[in-house]
Amino acid sequence: MAARAYWQGQLKLALVSIPIEVYPATRSGAALAFHQIHEPSGKRVRYEKVAPGVGPVDRDEIVKGYEVSKGNYVLLDDAEIEAVKIESRKTLDLVQFVDAREIDVLYYEKPYFVVPADDLAEEAYVVLREALRQTGKVGVGQLAVRGREQLVSIKPCGRGLVMEVLRYADEVHKAQGYFRDIADSEPDADLLELATTLIDNKTAPFRAAEFHNRYVDALHRLIDKKARSKTGKRILEDVAEPAAGSGKGNVIDLMAALKKSVGEGGGASASKSSGRSKAAKSSAPAKPAARSRKRA
Numbered sequence: 084m085a086a087r088a089y090w091q092g093q094l095k096l097a098l099v100s101i102p103i104e105v106y107p108a109t110r111s112g113a114a115l116a117f118h119q120i121h122e123p124s125g126k127r128v129r130y131e132k133v134a135p136g137v138g139p140v141d142r143d144e145i146v147k148g149y150e151v152s153k154g155n156y157v158l159l160d161d162a163e164i165e166a167v168k169i170e171s172r173k174t175l176d177l178v179q180f181v182d183a184r185e186i187d188v189l190y191y192e193k194p195y196f197v198v199p200a201d202d203l204a205e206e207a208y209v210v211l212r213e214a215l216r217q218t219g220k221v222g223v224g225q226l227a228v229r230g231r232e233q234l235v236s237i238k239p240c241g242r243g244l245v246m247e248v249l250r251y252a253d254e255v256h257k258a259q260g261y262f263r264d265i266a267d268s269e270p271d272a273d274l275l276e277l278a279t280t281l282i283d284n285k286t287a288p289f290r291a292a293e294f295h296n297r298y299v300d301a302l303h304r305l306i307d308k309k310a311r312s313k314t315g316k317r318i319l320e321d322v323a324e325p326a327a328g329s330g331k332g333n334v335i336d337l338m339a340a341l342k343k344s345v346g347e348g349g350g351a352s353a354s355k356s357s358g359r360s361k362a363a364k365s366s367a368p369a370k371p372a373a374r375s376r377k378r379a
Contacts, residue, residue: 089195090228092173094211094237100174101207102200105246109194115302165230177222177237186221186236189258190249197237197244212239223249277341284345 090105119128131139147164148156199208215222215238222237226246234249 090226091200092175094197094208095174095176096211096222099207099211101211102204103175103197103208104200106196106198107193108196108245115299115306172227175224175226175235175237177224179223180215180218180220181223183219183221183238186249187255189255191236192248192250195246195248196240197246208244212242212244215239215244274337274341277338277345281341281345 086106088104089107092103093100094103095101120126121128132142132145134140147159147161149159150156199205211222224235224237226233226235234251236247236249237244238247239245
């Protein structure tokens, strides 16, 4: 079955219009859905719409309400909400271009593939793709879909373009509130060198297929076991024992831990880094006293 386009229309750059189709680039993961079951009868638990002091209510008597103060609501029916929806336009205007690094990773929400709608659109599509690639820029615009307006970016991806839905500013927390109590100081040179050596030793190409959701895999095994057993008895999956010494608190010798980590995966790199560490120790500044952290 052919994939269904999320949006079809014109990608517009000034007076140039490129017919495009937009397709989801992701799909839902392998999460398992559970239902609530009444154990004595084996029947699924259903939910009733209930109003306090009234009891069960009919669905056709339910409207949406926005709470303006405690217990006070402004009531809106579906027709009123529908009337303020943004009209879906068939044009995505690229109104601004920014350096790719200017958009913080926190703003990216969901990617979509953008493809030319036909052969005639391909030439202009390729020109835009290569222009974005050469300049290192990302196109930004707003797209009206299903009554809502989305902030989006357009950037090159291999032979094509990717559109990414962006979060609006009021949807993103300011990082400073969470990081402000972290000291603005340089780490010791010897510790930093050991850490960078460890990172170098463990650097490899990213292949998403090599990673699996072990929790979902374990749930599937558990469900298969219970389905085959037909006894209804509880089955507990084996849990790996915690590493030795993990119960002694979180105070560790950072230098020793880094050296051991580099030694396990680094070989010659470990001795090289260790030699440089000794020289760095003599010139390393005194460490400031530990401070208690507060959450924002």
